[in-house]
Amino acid sequence: GQQLNQSPQSMFIQEGEDVSMNCTSSSIFNTWLWYKQDPGEGPVLLIALYKAGELTSNGRLTAQFGITRKDSFLNISASIPSDVGIYFCAGIQTGANNLFFGTGTRLTVIP
Amino acid sequence: DGGITQSPKYLFRKEGQNVTLSCEQNLNHDAMYWYRQDPGQGLRLIYYSQIVNDFQKGDIAEGYSVSREKKESFPLTVTSAQKNPTAFYLCASSIADGGAYGYTFGSGTRLTVV
Numbered sequence: 596g597q598q599l600n601q602s603p604q605s606m607f608i609q610e611g612e613d614v615s616m617n618c619t620s621s622s623i624f625n626t627w628l629w630y631k632q633d634p635g636e637g638p639v640l641l642i643a644l645y646k647a648g649e650l651t652s653n654g655r656l657t658a659q660f661g662i663t664r665k666d667s668f669l670n671i672s673a674s675i676p677s678d679v680g681i682y683f684c685a686g687i688q689t690g691a692n693n694l695f696f697g698t699g700t701r702l703t704v705i706p
Numbered sequence: 707d708g709g710i711t712q713s714p715k716y717l718f719r720k721e722g723q724n725v726t727l728s729c730e731q732n733l734n735h736d737a738m739y740w741y742r743q744d745p746g747q748g749l750r751l752i753y754y755s756q757i758v759n760d761f762q763k764g765d766i767a768e769g770y771s772v773s774r775e776k777k778e779s780f781p782l783t784v785t786s787a788q789k790n791p792t793a794f795y796l797c798a799s800s801i802a803d804g805g806a807y808g809y810t811f812g813s814g815t816r817l818t819v820v
Binding site: 636 | 748796810811
């Protein structure tokens with residue numbers, strides 16, 4: 596399947612710090628989605644992006660659809676302990692029938 | 707409340723046995739999906755179904771089988787041919803547009819071979 600590269604693979608941050616992670620591909624996507632997975636649970640949709648250059652916020656989370664349509668970014672401001680989990684990007688290519696998922700970024704917040 | 711339910715949460719299987727994981731949704735979604743997640747890994751697509759009585763292989767279908775006899779249900783059978791079945795299995799569903807509005811995931815089934 597299509598390869599979506601997420602970085603960093605893992606992050607350890609202090610509570611209150613801001614977080615940035617990204618997702619890149621060699622192919623063009625027309626939709627980008629960001630999910631969060633709590634330990635032992637299924638991923639939950641955080642933000643959906645549908646247009647190149649689009650910037651969308653959901654509380655302390657902000658995500659952007661890259662201008663090249665080959666990347667997307669997720670920022671979390673003022674992190675709190677419940678932000679701990681794995682963050683996945685996902686994308687849809689034109690004509691595709693399913694999402695391609697990134698490899699995930701594991702976030703640990705130190706109180 | 708609408709949602710997607712996976713059962714059981716934990717499942718133990720002896721080597722050589724087939725086992726079936728249940729996935730039921732009441733969201734009226736047309737499409738359903740099965741993913742496998744190994745520790746520290748991303749999600750790998752096993753099978754998906756866009757419509758009742760039709761399904762397609764994903765990236766890692768070998769050793770697995772599915773059926774889609776009802777819109778609400780998409781059970782996954784892990785057969786004895788799957789050599790390394792211990793993993794976390796996630797079921798998801800979406801409306802019929804390929805997931806542009808996102809997939810809804812179940813809470814997963816953790817399968818362990820003993």
